[in-house]
Amino acid sequence: MADLKLPSRSEDFSEWYNQLVLRAELAIYAPVRGCMIVRPYGWALWENITAQLDRRFKATGHVNAAFPLLIPQSFISKEQSHVAGFRPSWPCYARRRRKTGRAVGHPPDFGDDHRPRLREMDSVVPRSAGADQSVEQRGAVGTAHEAFLRTLEFYWQEGHTAHATYEEAEAETRLMLDIYTDFAMNEAAVPVIPGRKSSSERFAGADATYSIEAMMGDGKALQAGTSHNLGQNFAKAFEIRYLDQAGALQHCWTTSWGLSTRFIGAIIMVHGDDQGLILPPRLAPHQVVIVPIFKTDEEKALVFEAAKKIREQLVKAEIRVKVDEREGQSPGFKFNDWEMRGVPLRMEIGPKDVAKGSVVLARRDRPGKEGKNFVSRTVLPGRCSNC
């Protein structure tokens, strides 16, 4: 099984990353250069990320909407002529189309609202959107990592709001930065430093750009989410206006903020080790994997029955659990496989464990004997969600 070993992180971080993405079954490369297919394991991780963000967005009064793939080319030229530093090319155009694919707040669409409906109608967050080459893709990582980091197309949520004053827009910009920080720290266990970008790193067309920056395993920083105060720049370019109390038309103050599948890259690079991926328990598609151990058919029946009961118990406790029922694979193969795929907790159960009413729990983040424990089945759900 020597050929299955990853390159070590200290030896070749970039190669470690690229092989890990494939072997952990997160994504594979598509036939079109720069495009990736996000495999079910990777997509389940992204679904958990977006669910946690969506919960936070909705709790702060934001709503979702969907915008079409296609916008008139004239909108692109308009943006180009009004926003310094914005240089569309054909590929950029193709990508922006998709950006608006689910993104709300492409300014002309505010047109039918005559009042600033702050965070009510105009403040929207798409569930996921498409390809855009933003400042996020010119991050600090200078190596050749590909999937989730430098692909032509990626997925993200994109939020937009319109406000009556600069102060309101600035407060919203910082609120969303706080939400990204909270999400990164408390759901993904990724330590980040929130801060304001220098004028050279600012998004073209923004008055201020804030970001969360995380430290990767190779000692480099990665920009993992951004929040922009757009001032009145886009409002003036696209005539986004509202009627004030006195009945006069005023330009809005707008914001935008986004977090992309690049964050999956951050999770990989922050938590992973030479054995593979390590997923934060709150976002992991499988929080616990049960590996049944047996030799005879009798033992198999006994162990599978116990595994099934434990699964039911954990499902009831809202723990995402999978029983590895694959035929023809040894327990050792399965251990390595789930280690590579970063499942936070492995549960081993054999005939002796069934007799004793116990299981073996092995923590992915503490390899070897240190993270291994015999645990009575009577305390199981609690020990799985809090170990």
Added chain:
Amino acid sequence: MADLKLPSRSEDFSEWYNQLVLRAELAIYAPVRGCMIVRPYGWALWENITAQLDRRFKATGHVNAAFPLLIPQSFISKEQSHVAGFRPSWPCYARRRRKTGRAVGHPPDFGDDHRPRLREMDSVVPRSAGADQSVEQRGAVGTAHEAFLRTLEFYWQEGHTAHATYEEAEAETRLMLDIYTDFAMNEAAVPVIPGRKSSSERFAGADATYSIEAMMGDGKALQAGTSHNLGQNFAKAFEIRYLDQAGALQHCWTTSWGLSTRFIGAIIMVHGDDQGLILPPRLAPHQVVIVPIFKTDEEKALVFEAAKKIREQLVKAEIRVKVDEREGQSPGFKFNDWEMRGVPLRMEIGPKDVAKGSVVLARRDRPGKEGKNFVSRTVLPGRCSNC
């Protein structure tokens, strides 16, 4: 307010539909012909639809994945040369790209799997995907309804599976038809007839096409979801193969199945009346809207406090509830507005109701006095979810 009245359904069904979509704030038309912007109210409805479908798909062992926007043009020509009746044109190409945008199972992507991983890896369901002109868009509705029905781009879920035998593929095709039927009847309260399409209505490239058909308010049938047994047709065109037990390569038997935002059109046309939309309670973005009624500031404070308490009570009972706190709009305006937008249950609360510890409940599906009841606040959550 006479100009706010919809055309009656019997008078001009098509105009009734088109105006209702706009006035209920479900969608508006985008600047590119044939494209729509799904507004937050419409998108929340679609989110509830996809959540209910996703739950059913996952319970039957299906997983989600995401495919890129772009595929090589050669794939299109290949499909054209192998599948009789498939005629790509430029617009069709543009749409297909997006179809694969989230759809899994575009056949070459099965290439790295050497075993038929039935409903494990290859059986995937995208959360939402994009534009495709399928047999669904050539439905029985011959009028000029636009949004959700005849747009160039729409959203959908698309599922694909690969199997070792014809029988397995056929069982999967029918299982998904059953799931669509169950969803339509039990979540959307849309009565449908599941059945097999004639050979002339069959999807090009399929051995058998099944669909659910619903009866609209104008007496016409609408195809509301489809499930295809693709036989070995696509497997042979794209070399989708697996290793059988004897170690020989065999072509797979594949299926595909989808349900789109067209289903929102079905909900509108099945349930709506001359006053506007009527949403099925299990899918409605707001299941209950509370309209506070008051004249003085004192009354306002009293009524808002009661409304807030009731909201908390309903949220705890997992009922989706909104308090209409809009300033400067009369209760009558709000009643009409929520009637137009199809909220299943309206709750009115004024100072007298607060004193009596009661509220007024008005059912959207039973207009007038018949659907109106005075209800004690002590029995509220139950009466809201079961009336």
